[in-house]
Amino acid sequence: MIGNSPIDPKKTYTVATNSYIALGQGGYKFEAKFEPTRKKLLDAIQNYIKEKGGQLSCNTTRNWFVVPDYVDHWANEYIDILISKKIVSGDKYGRYNPDANMTRAEASKILLSIYDLSPSSPAKGKFKDVPKSHWAYGFIEGGVKVGMWSWMGNTFGLNSNVTREEVFTNIIFSVGAKAQAEAISAADMAQFEANFADASTCSPWAKKYIAYGTKVGIVGGIAKDGKLYVNPKANIKRGEVATIMAKARFPMVAVMATSDVRTEIDSGRVDPTNDRKIGGWNGLAYTVGNIRALYDKNVLLDAGGMISGTAWAELAGGKMATGFMNALGYDAMTFGIRDFYLGGETIKARAKEIPQNIAVLAANAEGIDGAKKSVLKNVSGIKVGIVGAIDPDTNTYICDGDLSGIKINQIAQSVNTEIKVLKSQGAEIVVVIASASGYIELGKSAKDGFKGPAAQLAGQLSGANIMFISGAPMSFVAPTNSGIWVISPGIGGSSLGFAKVRFDAKNRSIDAIDSSLNYTYSDLLDNEIKPAAATFANTVKTFVEGQKSAMKADVDRVIGRTETGFDFNDSNESLLGDFITEYASDKLGVDIIVFPSDQTKKGIAPGSITVKDVYQILPVDDTWVKGKISGAKIKEICESSVSGERGVLQLWGLSFVFTRSKDPGNRVSEAYIIKNDEKFPVDTSKTYSIAMPSREYHTLPGFGHEVLRNVTTDVNSSCIYLRKTIFEYIKKLTEAGQPVNQAKRKFGFVEP
Structure with missing residues (x-):
């Protein structure tokens, strides 16, 4: 059988x-x-x-x-919701049969149950072919009581297949929108007829209900040959019914977010699983487009770090970044710490120029004209409140003069105040976007291992459901004890923070949150790409290629030449590292400079040096911080330098003897300060001056050479930027008619 x-x-x-x-x-x-x-x-x-x-x-x-x-x-997500809610069930073999037709009797149960409507058992029913003893009698009569099946005579047809227009009409009565549908305007009816090629084939009793359902997103059509069809007289499949019902009672709001994209429009990251490129505008556009095609209720946010980074971003003062955000259709954004490297005046200018459809949010900042504290978005009838905040540590990374009068306060109090405002305005979902770094300790669960400033902030917030953060050294999803989901979307657009919020449309509350990361593969398989996503990606492509063409001359401009070139090694000392530390030595005026080799991403070949080359050397700018270190602690830095933690520390002004065969902590036997090519043994009783990129001093535990923070005192920003000074150094040599060459190494470690 x-x-x-x-x-x-x-x-x-x-x-x-x-x-x-x-x-x-x-x-x-x-x-x-x-x-x-x-x-x-x-x-x-x-x-x-x-x-x-x-x-x-x-x-x-x-x-x-x-x-x-x-x-x-394709409907598994929606079928699963209804089964978990016990609104539908499978047959005795556990099968739901999603591609089978649904009978009117079966439809009567789900149409009544989806909004918790009560069955009815009158002594005499409306339909002569539905005996009171039939299992569907109460569901059918319960539907009749609220207006369903009103167009039918006295015969129901229990085992007849239910049609699309019958379900589309009845669902309006299920959700209690009869009055709204019957009051639909002539303009909305005209729009319905324009949108659907076969709108005229709808039965007169169904047309206005179907038109209203399509307007508010409860029901939809079938795409074919570039047109949409209602296909009203066709039988409807069980999987289709489950989808319509689940969307009506438990609509999904797709909340997407990026962070630290830095306008990396060219994919430069690789998925280690299968060596394919990820990120870049292409992967991001296709992924956002695909999610929008799947979930018509959606928002796209940026948690900071978009407008500063690549040459494409900075040479236009962040204009390309904000244009890119407009092309992708962002709803709201905030600023990250490194966005301020462009200067406070640039931040103010971008805040004013960003299109009004993108809300610029900074709840804890003063002095940014055009920025709001929060925004309330009506996402197809669901009110989503969004609060943005800037990391107060920006004050320690950026020099006061570069902030141009912008004042950044602590986050928690400012954000909590705005959450209360949004709640008073009827916000049903609250999302926070903030530049607040965090991480998950290796070997621990996402919940138990969640640490850092973002973890502390999450514990201080009240009333938020999701928080997207920027400035983290890793992408992650972390649940918290306070109930808020914290998501770090990642770096360079290589992944997209994503939370599906399942909303209970009847009780006007969140039913569930499913948070995850979507990796933005630039070579998505054809069968994974929705047609709408491909169209959307082509629109973004047109913008990106137009901007790149307009800026190509600036990016490819030759600014100098090198005869020797500079080798690149992100796990060892190199000539490129020497060049980066030596050019800064005159400006910094310190005894020792340390620079992590993994901050550089590419060397320079002999020949011309272009603007693009410098941005490829240092994709992300940083400031040098200066401090003091006891001579007794210098060997700890030397030991950490070759420990393999996030690359070797490139050294200037310091050399030492390192023996790998000895036990950790005893591998450095000699250390010397180098001045004017003279070597002086480190005096453990003296204090020396030291400089390092701010990222190294502020690094989170487990993500760098923490020893630098542990042994350095009296730390202050030098107000000197790494990449800006490289440009100045190359310009100085070029104007003097000199090539940018590098002599033989004289610092760092030697092995006996």
Whole structure:
């Protein structure tokens, strides 16, 4: 038997089994043509388990464990919601049969149950073919009581297939929108007829309800040959019904966010799993477009770090970055610490120039004209409140003069005040975007290992549901004890912070939050890309290529030449590291300069030096900070220098002897200060001056050479920027007619 029907020897059936049986193992004889669906099924099951938080509840019957038959169906997410809410169920074999037609009797139950409407059992029902003893009687009569099935005569047709227009009409009565639908304007009706090629084929009793449903996003059409169709008279599939019902009662709001993108429009990052490029405008545009195609209720935010970074961003003073955000359709943004490297006046200018559809948010900042503290967005009837905040540590990274009068206060109090304002305005979902760094300790769970300023901030906030952060050294998703989800979207647009908020439209509250990271692959497979996403990506591409073409001359401008070139090594000392530390020595005036080799990303070949070359050397600018260090602590820096933590520390003014075979802590035997090519043993009783990039001093535990922060005192910003000074140094040599060459190394470590 197949279901309730006997097997027909003349028919061909589709059979799913495991590879063990299919290959004839264990004594089984399985003679059939089969397609290699193992990977497809494995991927579907893995995704299903992942979405379930690592748990899989299976139906069981006679010792068989049955994976839901909709696990790889396009509607699986919506079917799962209804099954978990016990609004629908499978048959006795555990199957939902998503591609089967739905009968009117089956539809009557789900249409009434979706909004918790009560069945009704009058002594005499509306339909002569529905006996009171039938299981669907109460659901059908309950629907009649609220206006459903009103166009029908006295015959219902229990086992007749329900049509699309019948479901589309009845769902309006389910959600209680009868009055709104009947009051739909002539303009909205005209728009409905313009949007759907077959709108005129809707039955007169259904048309205004369907028009209203499409207007508010409860129902939709079928795309074909570039047009949308209602297809009103067609039978509707069970998977389609589940999707419509789930969207009506539990609509999804897709909340997306980026951070530290730094206008890396060219993909330069690689996915270590399969060596394909990720990030860049291409991957970001396709990913955002795909999510929008899947979830019509969505917002796109940036938690800071967009407008400063690459040559494309900075040569135009951040204008390309803000234009890029407009092309991608961002809803709101805030500023990150390194955005301020462009200067406070540039920040003010960008805040004024950013299109009004993108809210610039800074709840804890004063002096940024055009910036708001928060914004309330109406996302297809759901009120989403967004608060933005800037890291107060910006004051320690940026020199006072460069802030141009902008004052940045502590975050928690300012954000909590705005959350209260948003709640008073009816906010139903509250999202915070903030430049507040955090991390997850290796070897610990996301919840137990969540540390750093962002973790402290999350514990101080009240009433927020999601917080996206920038400035973190890693991408992560962390739940907190306070109930807020904290997401670090990552660097360079290589991943997109993503939270699906399942909203209960009846009770006007959040039902669940599913947070994750979506990696933005630039070579998405064709069958993964929605047509709308491809169209959207092409629009963004047109903008990006136009901007790159207009700026190409500035980016490719030759500013100097080098005969020797500079080698690059992010795990060892190099000539490039020497060049970076030596050019700064005159300006900094300190005894020792340390620079992490992993901050550089590319060397320079012999020949011309262009503007682009300098930006590729240091993709992210930084300031030098200066402090003091005891001679007794210098060996600790030397030891850390070659420890392998985030690359070797490139040294200027200091050399030492390092023996790898000795125990850690005893590997440095000699250390010398170098001045004017003379070598002086480090005096453990003296105090020396030292400089390092601010990132190294402010680094989070476990993400760099923390010893620098531990042993350095009296630290202050030098108000000298790494990349800006490289440009000045090259210009100085070029104007003097000299090449930018590097002599033989004289600092760093030697091994006996």
